[in-house]
Each structure stands twice: as C-alpha cells, then as structure tokens.
Amino acid sequence: xxxxxxxxxxLREGLxxxxxxxxxxxxxxxEVAEYNGAYKVTEGLWKKWGDKRLIDTPISEAGFIGVGIxxxxxxxxxxxxxxxFSFAYVAFDQMMNNAATCRYMSGGLIHVxxxxxxxxxxxxxxxxxxxxxxxxxxxxxxxxxVCSPATPADAKGLIKxxxxxxxxxxxxxxxxxxxxxxxxxxxxxxxxxxxxxxxGKADIKREGTDISLIAHGRAVITALAAAExxxxxxxxxxxxxxxxxxxxxxxxxxxxxxxxTHKAIYxxxxxxxxxxxxxxxxxxxxxxxxxxxxPVLRITSSDSPAFYSPPIEEAQLPRPNDxxxxxxxxx
Amino acid sequence: xxxxxxxxxxxxxxDDPINKKLSAEEKIELLRxxxxxxxxxxxxxxxxxxxxxxxxxxLYIGQESVAxxxxxxxxxxxxxxTAYRDHGHALAVGMSMNECMAELFGKKTGxxxxxxxxxxxxAPDKNYWGGHGIVAGQTPLGAGLAFALxxxxxxxxxxxxxxxxxxxxxxxxxxLNIAELWDLPxxxxxxxxxxxxxxSQKRSSAHPEGGLAARAEGYGMAWDKLDGYNIYEVxxxxxxxxxxxxxxSRPTIVEIDTYRYKGHSVADANAEKYRTxxxxxxxxxxxxxxxxxxxxxxxxxxxxxxxxxxxxxxxxKEADDSxxxxxxxxxxxxxEILDDIYWEVDNNTAAGRTGTHFFQP
Numbered sequence: 001x002x003x004x005x006x007x008x009x010x011l012r013e014g015l016x017x018x019x020x021x022x023x024x025x026x027x028x029x030x031e032v033a034e035y036n037g038a039y040k041v042t043e044g045l046w047k048k049w050g051d052k053r054l055i056d057t058p059i060s061e062a063g064f065i066g067v068g069i070x071x072x073x074x075x076x077x078x079x080x081x082x083x084x085f086s087f088a089y090v091a092f093d094q095m096m097n098n099a100a101t102c103r104y105m106s107g108g109l110i111h112v113x114x115x116x117x118x119x120x121x122x123x124x125x126x127x128x129x130x131x132x133x134x135x136x137x138x139x140x141x142x143x144x145x146v147c148s149p150a151t152p153a154d155a156k157g158l159i160k161x162x163x164x165x166x167x168x169x170x171x172x173x174x175x176x177x178x179x180x181x182x183x184x185x186x187x188x189x190x191x192x193x194x195x196x197x198x199x200g201k202a203d204i205k206r207e208g209t210d211i212s213l214i215a216h217g218r219a220v221i222t223a224l225a226a227a228e229x230x231x232x233x234x235x236x237x238x239x240x241x242x243x244x245x246x247x248x249x250x251x252x253x254x255x256x257x258x259x260x261t262h263k264a265i266y267x268x269x270x271x272x273x274x275x276x277x278x279x280x281x282x283x284x285x286x287x288x289x290x291x292x293x294x295p296v297l298r299i300t301s302s303d304s305p306a307f308y309s310p311p312i313e314e315a316q317l318p319r320p321n322d323x324x325x326x327x328x329x330x331x
Numbered sequence: 332x333x334x335x336x337x338x339x340x341x342x343x344x345x346d347d348p349i350n351k352k353l354s355a356e357e358k359i360e361l362l363r364x365x366x367x368x369x370x371x372x373x374x375x376x377x378x379x380x381x382x383x384x385x386x387x388x389x390l391y392i393g394q395e396s397v398a399x400x401x402x403x404x405x406x407x408x409x410x411x412x413t414a415y416r417d418h419g420h421a422l423a424v425g426m427s428m429n430e431c432m433a434e435l436f437g438k439k440t441g442x443x444x445x446x447x448x449x450x451x452x453x454a455p456d457k458n459y460w461g462g463h464g465i466v467a468g469q470t471p472l473g474a475g476l477a478f479a480l481x482x483x484x485x486x487x488x489x490x491x492x493x494x495x496x497x498x499x500x501x502x503x504x505x506x507l508n509i510a511e512l513w514d515l516p517x518x519x520x521x522x523x524x525x526x527x528x529x530x531s532q533k534r535s536s537a538h539p540e541g542g543l544a545a546r547a548e549g550y551g552m553a554w555d556k557l558d559g560y561n562i563y564e565v566x567x568x569x570x571x572x573x574x575x576x577x578x579x580s581r582p583t584i585v586e587i588d589t590y591r592y593k594g595h596s597v598a599d600a601n602a603e604k605y606r607t608x609x610x611x612x613x614x615x616x617x618x619x620x621x622x623x624x625x626x627x628x629x630x631x632x633x634x635x636x637x638x639x640x641x642x643x644x645x646x647x648k649e650a651d652d653s654x655x656x657x658x659x660x661x662x663x664x665x666x667e668i669l670d671d672i673y674w675e676v677d678n679n680t681a682a683g684r685t686g687t688h689f690f691q692p
Contacts, residue, residue, distance in 0.1 A: 066468075066471020066472055066475060066502060070473060070477075071482070074475075074483070075483075102453075102461065103671055105451040106443050106461065107442070145673075161682075167675055199682060199686060200682075200686015200687070200688075248685060251687045
C-alpha cells in the first residue's frame with residue numbers, strides 16, 4: 001500500500017530530515033518555532049530540535065532574511081520561512097541584491113546557500129497584499145533559483161534538494177495545497193535511502209498525445225482535472241507537463257512534449273505580463289516553431305490585483321473549464 | 332560637530348591597556364596603513380579624473396583612523412563588513428593595492444575580477460565580506476555574520492560599518508532589534524562624517540542629545556561616541572565594544588565622528604556647496620587624523636618627520652605602482668560574463684548541469 005501524506009507533512013518531513021542531515025541547517029521565520037508555524041508546516045520541529053535550530057523572528061522580513069543571508073556566507077544553511085511570499089517585497093533589497101548578486105560582485109568568492117520558502121498564491125480571499133505570485137519576478141534575476149511544487153512528493157523531494165543546493169533557492173508553496181494528500185515514497189522504498197528531486201527537472205504528470213498542458217504550482221492540479229474531462233467528454237488525450245522548477249528550467253521536457261503533441265497551452269496562477277508562460281511560449285516559438293500546429297496559448301490569473309470577494313476571486317484564477325475551452329479552440 | 336576631547340582624556344586614551352601594549356613598530360604600522368589609504372585614494376581620484384576609472388568613486392580621505400584603528404584590534408574570528416565607501420577597510424584588512432586598484436580600473440586582476448567595482452570589494456579569506464552598494468543593506472548581513480559566529484561557538488565578532496546617512500534605513504533598525512534580542516556579537520560602527528550625501532545631519536536625522544548612537548537606548552543596547560581624530564580613542568572605544576561582543580555576546584553601536592574631505596562620491600558636484608570651504612579647511616588643518624597621529628608619534632619619539640616622509644613616499648609609490656599594474660592588466664573577457672552567477676554551475680556539479688540556468692536569446 002503506497003504511503004499517502006499531505007503536502008504540509010511532506011514539507012515537514014523534508015525539513016526534519018535535512019535538520020538531521022546537516023547541523024548547519026536552521027529554520028528561521030515568523031512563528032516557525034513555538035507557534036508551530038502559521039500554516040503548521042514546521043509543527044513539532046521546535047519541540048524536537050529546540051531553540052538553536054528553530055528560531056522565531058520578529059516581524060522584520062528585511063532584517064531576518066538579511067541575517068540569514070549573512071549567516072549563510074559563513075556556512076550556515078538557513079531555511080527562511082516567509083509567512084506569505086507576498087512579504088518578500090519588504091525584504092526585496094536583501095533578496096534581489098544581497099542574495100542574488102554577492103556571488104557575482106565578488107567574482108565568485110562568496111556563495112549564499114539560503115532557502116526562502118513560503119506560500120505564494122491567491123485564491124484564499126485575503127486581498128491583493130497577501131496574494132502575490134512573484135515566481136516570475138525572482139526567476140528574472142540571474143543568481144536565484146525558483147521552484148514551485150504541485151504535489152506532496154515534489155514538495156518533499158525539492159525542499160531537500162533546495163536546502164542542499166549551494167545557491168539561493170526561493171521555494172514557492174501554496175496554502176491551498178497544504179492539506180492535499182498524495183503518494184510520497186518512504187525512505188525505505190528509495191534507492192539511496194532518501195527521496196530527492198533535482199532542481200531543473202520537469203515531470204510528466206499525465207502522458208498524452210494531443211496537446212501539451214504545461215504548468216507549474218497549483219495550476220498543474222487544475223490542468224490534470226481538465227485533462228480528465230477532456231479525455232472523458234471530448235476524446236482529447238492531453239499531456240500535463242509540470243515544470244516543478246522554474247529556474248533552472250527543464251527546456252528539453254517542454255520541447256519534447258510539444259514535438260509529440262504539436263500544440264501547447266501554458267497554465268499558471270501568475271499574472272500574464274512577462275509571466276512564466278511568456279517565457280515558455282518564447283522557448284517553443286524559437287525552438288519548436290515547425291512542430292506547432294497552432295499558436296501557443298496561455299491561461300493565467302486575471303491581469304488585475306486579487307479580488308477579495310470569494311466567488312469573484314475564484315473566477316480570477318485558472319479553472320478547469322478555462323483550460324477545456326482554450327484546448328477546444330485549437331484541438 | 333566632533334566631540335571636543337580635552338588633553339586629559341587624550342592622555343587617558345593613550346594609557347588605555349590596548350594602546351599601552353602597542354609596540355613602536357605597531358604604532359608606525361597604524362600610521363603606514365592610514366597613509367597608504369590616503370595615497371591610494373588620492374591616486375584613484377587622479378585616475379578617475381583621467382578617465383581610467385568608471386562609475387562611482389566614494390573616497391575615504393579624512394576617515395582613515397576609523398577603519399585602521401578599529402580593524403587593528405581584530406583577531407582570527409573577527410569579521411568586517413561595510414558599505415560602498417570600502418577602500419579603506421579593504422586595505423586595512425590586508426587586501427593589496429594592486430587588486431583594489433585593478434578592480435577600479437575594471438580589470439581581470441581586480442579583487443572581484445572587475446565584476447564589482449569601487450563599491451564591491453570582497454576578501455572572505457581576510458574575513459572581509461564587502462563592500463555593499465545599497466545604503467544600510469549590509470547591516471542585516473553584519474548581524475547574520477555575528478549570528479553564524481555565535482551559532483558555531485566561536486569567540487568572535489563582526490564589525491559592521493555604516494555611514495550616518497544609513498541610520499535612517501529600516502533594515503538598520505530591524506538589525507538593531509534582532510541583534511539586541513538575540514544577543515549577537517556585532518559592533519555597528521557609524522562613521523559619522525556629518526552628511527548623508529548632500530544633506531547635513533541636522534536636516535536628515537532626528538536623534539537624542541547624546542548623538543546618533545544614542546538611538547541604541549531605544550533597543551536597550553550599549554553605545555558609545557568617539558572622536559575619530561585620535562586613533563588612540565578609536566582603538567580604546569572600539570575595544571570595549573569588541574570585549575562586550577567576545578565576552579558577553581552583546582552588540583554595541585559605536586559612533587565615530589569623522590569627516591570626508593571630498594564629496595559623497597567624486598560625482599558629487601556640490602561637495603563645496605552644502606558645506607563651506609572654511610568648514611572643509613578647518614577639518615583638514617585642525618582635525619586630520621593622519622597628521623594628528625604623525626604628530627603624536629613624533630612627540631612620543633617613535634618617529635621623526637623624516638621617517639614619515641619615507642612612509643608617505645613609499646605609500647605614494649605603492650599607489651602609483653598599483654595604478655601601473657592596473658593599467659597594464661587585461662580587461663576581463665566577454666566569455667566571463669556568465670561565470671560566478673551560480674555556485675553549482677561554476678563548480679560543474681550535477682545540480683549545475685541539470686536544467687537551463689541561463690536564458691540568453
């Protein structure tokens with residue numbers, strides 16, 4: 001019987017294992033220790049690992065993210081929790097200048113092995129300030145790595161890899177996925193006794209032949225739901241490609257899928273302007289133009305700040321029906 | 332602006348144990364270091380004006396005693412980080428004039444291979460963590476370095492320098508709160524040269540009567556105010572803060588009054604408009620830290636005027652030689668543009684080889 005755990009538990013398991021794996025790993029952020037995490041991702045870890053490894057911070061994102069970056073220069077491997085990735089904007093100078101450019105400006109003398117993780121999603125009726133999806137903003141900056149897992153297994157495998165990576169990794173989760181269950185292999189079932197997923201490696205979440213639905217984050221789950229309906233009701237066999245990691249990017253997986261299906265839609269909960277889909281469209285246009293039977297289409301969140309009113313906000317985000325309609329327009 | 336130090340205090344700083352134990356050679360070394368910084372800066376100014384150096388150039392002339400005095404106190408587990416006026420600290424921690432000048436010239440032989448420029452010198456092997464361009468952006472990093480030292484159980488500290496203009500940035504205040512809350516061994520050294528770029532302290536900073544460092548009281552943090560004119564005073568005062576960091580793992584803010592003779596940067600066209608020529612001249616004649624230390628050592632019988640001339644001449648030659656070295660060095664190659672961005676790529680690890688890292692069309 002395969003083991004099923006939630007996305008939240010999978011993250012916690014990954015964090016716990018990395019705390020055991022390396023004494024220099026610490027977890028720092030608002031409410032991560034005694035409160036057990038605002039979204040309970042770190043629940044129980046403070047009790048197990050104590051004050052030295054689990055550190056509650058004041059509400060000072062610029063201050064504590066900067067402390068983490070400084071500490072990482074001397075060999076600490078801080079995993080910084082942002083209660084919401086929206087709060088990265090208060091720490092923007094630290095995250096864009098100090099974490100991303102110190103290596104370059106020092107001619108390679110310094111590296112910053114830091115992870116900044118937290119939920120980066122809308123759809124929870126908390127208004128625009130708490131609903132930002134900045135994966136495209138951070139992935140735009142050379143020196144940074146960005147990933148966005150959609151499933152519990154990817155959440156665990158990627159967080160462990162992110163912590164071991166020697167570059168800054170911004171790890172974007174989703175509060176709507178924290179409670180979702182999925183299969184995650186136990187360590188006994190893994191070849192080397194542990195479950196790691198490399199950054200820069202996409203995953204085919206559903207094999208198909210008629211169209212490539214390419215996505216990251218929760219949009220992958222939406223795409224999978226749409227793919228089932230497309231198969232059942234329209235006889236269209238869609239392939240769902242989950243990027244998992246945005247930078248580094250598995251360009252080959254995208255191109256391979258498009259060369260097979262000849263049609264592509266990018267689906268994301270990010271904004272449309274210079275979003276991840278824009279980058280992927282450009283990639284496909286430049287490198288697989290002759291393989292295309294239709295223009296590459298995009299489905300994004302609406303090009304507006306997040307609406308508070310619950311039914312309207314739901315309409316702002318990609319829904320299975322949006323994907324079905326767009327698919328039918330080219331299939 | 333600078334606190335008036337009377338003669339009794341001056342002699343008491345000289346008698347401080349940390350200064351008492353200075354050998355004649357060590358005293359001369361302090362003079363040599365300050366002189367080297369001054370000559371380096373004068374030489375870099377000449378070559379900036381000659382067009383060999385681009386961008387910004389924030390000169391340290393007038394402030395030499397602060398970096399030299401405080402860095403002379405450091406041991407193996409003590410670390411240094413500063414802002415963009417970073418040449419003085421770089422030379423004081425032992426970086427060579429050649430690598431520093433070559434960086435200004437944008438050459439491959441520069442300390443950052445020409446990638447950082449004037450504001451971004453680094454030498455982790457000398458516990459020197461930059462060289463940071465954004466005002467106060469380095470202040471949380473300083474707390475972070477101190478955090479790491481404490482975490483690793485080392486008896487060390489981080490001297491984190493900032494200008495008086497930086498004290499109004501939020502990141503600095505967040506750092507102070509965290510440093511005091513977590514008992515971090517960091518010493519914030521405010522190099523108070525009186526001006527945040529072209530805005531005088533009076534027009535930029537609200538602060539208690541005691542000065543800029545006195546804001547520490549809002550965080551329950553220890554603080555001190557020193558006169559950078561006298562390197563004995565800098566050393567005695569900063570040593571107390573270092574002792575507090577080493578022995579009690581507690582932070583301190585030390586404000587050191589000083590003065591920059593040149594503009595905020597060489598591009599500061601108004602350097603003699605927001606300050607009067609008389610004010611600048613007064614500092615140069617009455618408050619020059621290099622001249623003061625030279626006179627002190629002559630009075631103490633440690634050196635003669637001739638000895639100083641030799642030190643000055645050697646420093647000038649070293650600076651000129653570094654400019655020659657920089658001029659003759661090659662520029663970086665365009666093939667180096669994508670190096671030093673990702674550690675994993677640079678080191679050709681499995682992670683560095685997985686997925687596309689660069690998106691050059």
